[in-house]
Amino acid sequence: MKIDRITVHVFRAPTQKPVATSFGVMRDRPAVFVRLSDGEGAHGWGEIFANWPAAGAEHRARLLMEDVADLVLGREVEAPEQLFDALTRQTHIRALQCGEWGPFRQVIAGLDTAMHDLFARRADLSLAAYLSAEAGASVPVYASGLHVSAAGEEIAAARARGIKAFKVKVGFDARRDLDDLGALVAGLQQGEALMADANQAWSLHEAEEFARQSEGLHLAWLEEPIRADSPLGEWQRLAQACATPLAAGENIVGFQDFAAAIESGAFTVLQPDVAKWGGVSGCLAVARQTVAAGLRYCPHFLGGGIGLLASAHVLAAAGGDGMLELDANANPLRDSFVAQHPVTEGAFPIAESPGLGIDTLPDEIADFRTLTLDSAGA
Known part of the structure; x- marks a missing residue:
């Protein structure tokens, strides 16, 4: 064409x-x-x-x-x-x-x-089916974009939609973050999980200290506790000192850097962002490499509806036990696209419409x- x-x-x-x-x-x-x-x-x-x-x-x-x-x-x-x-x-x-x-x-x-x-x-074909004949009909989601000190109501709202995993933003004040995390963990129900995203807030020493103090919380993962461009040796050192699985990827770019991250043994969760690097081509390749290595592919996304739909289709095609990030904050530039794809029992449906299922942009x-x-x- x-x-x-x-x-x-x-x-x-x-x-x-x-x-x-x-x-x-x-x-x-x-x-x-x-x-x-x-x-x-x-x-x-x-x-x-x-x-x-x-x-x-x-x-x-x-x-x-x-x-x-x-x-x-x-x-x-x-x-x-x-x-x-x-x-x-x-x-x-x-x-x-x-x-x-x-x-x-x-x-x-x-x-x-x-x-x-x-x-x-x-x-x-739907994009997921075009990428893989074995693509799933839905993908599990987790709620994100939650400030650690004000996440209670948002977690309750997500729980009402059947969502069982929640990611909160930390990196503001370590002592208060830990107290707030403790309160949130205490409120979790059976089968639920809590993750923390520091958005590259800490030095290696600070991250090691936070990891030590948060070990008893049993977080599902700790995301970007140090700068994304920190040497892999620092990530490996942190992984060895940290009982909590480490997650990163939204700020990793290029096939070589993703391959190195996967092979390093430092990460349990890889999170490329379909709108930041790679599009479908790059993210699907990284996703398949991640799954083949026995790690979790959980695409990062915090934008509009088109990128969210693309992330869901790539995840469905990649397989594995990953989850789709679903920002809990109101955003009409996302919500208007996915209104026809409601989350049911914590899962995002993959529509069978051709491609991403978008003919024109929503009037809303x-x-x-x-x-x-x-x-x-x-």
């Missing part, structure tokens, strides 16, 4: 409750959605990471249309992963010249997801649109 048109939409939805992490606060919910079409009536949707920095969404959209679109339009593609491979090579010097490795990778990730959606739609988000760019000038 030949790509003949690219359209990218930027949205920003206000939020009454900012999402706080150890490194910053999200005061609105952005999303960048990209649409590819092939000139024969087929199309595909993807999502480009836009949570950080605060001005990142509009930047990613312009980067796509002004610096990458020329490498996509008119390109003939025989398999969806070809675009990912080609763009990764062809944008290397462009990204090197400006030092914007992350934005280029994120744009390529969104384009890769859109390409896979397009191919799956043309094959009249139209008022949140801040920018649309189209290669056809429309």
Whole structure:
């Protein structure tokens, strides 16, 4: 097929409750959605990471249309992963010249997801079925985005939907975090699990101390307690000192770095983000390698509805015992897409509609649109 048109939409939805992490606060919910079409009536949707920095969404959209679109339009593609491979090579010097490795990778990730959606739609298969004939009909979810000091109500609401695993954000004040975690663990019901995400808050020494003091809480995992780019030796040292399984991956990029992380023995849970690096091509390959190594693939995602759907389809195709991250905070840029896919008994259903099942963007988000760019000038 030949790509003949690219359209990218930027949205920003206000939020009454900012999402706080150890490194910053999200005061609105952005999303960048990209649409590819092939000139024969087929199309595909993807999502480009836009949570950080605060001005990142509009930047990613312009980067796509002004610096990458020329490498996509008119390109003939025989398999969806070809675009990912080609763009990764062809944008290397462009990204090197400006030092914007992350934005280029994120744009390529969104384009890769859109390409896979397009191919799956043309094959009249759901994306999960296109990726694997043995894809599951649903995937288990866990609730995330919960501040450790105010998670009680959100956990109760998630529990009412049959969700049995909950991830809270820590890394604010170690002593208070531990007290709050203790209270949350005490309130868990049989079969439920609690995870903690520090968002790279601590030094190795601080992480070791937190791991020691939290050992009795029996957390399901401790996510990014130290910087994601810390040497693997530091991660291995922490893993040896920590009874709690370690999780990371949203800030790992590249096949080599993921392979090294998997082989290091430091991690129990790997969490690539389909909108930050790799798209479907990269994340599915990492997922399969993770599962083959006996580890858990639990895709990271905290964005809009297209990326969440793509994450669910990749997880369903990969197999294993992973869970889908489902942000518990209100976000119309996500919720409007998944309203037709309600979580039932803690599981997210994989629709049988072609591709990701998205024909047009939901009408409910139209008022949140801040920018649309189209290669056809429309």
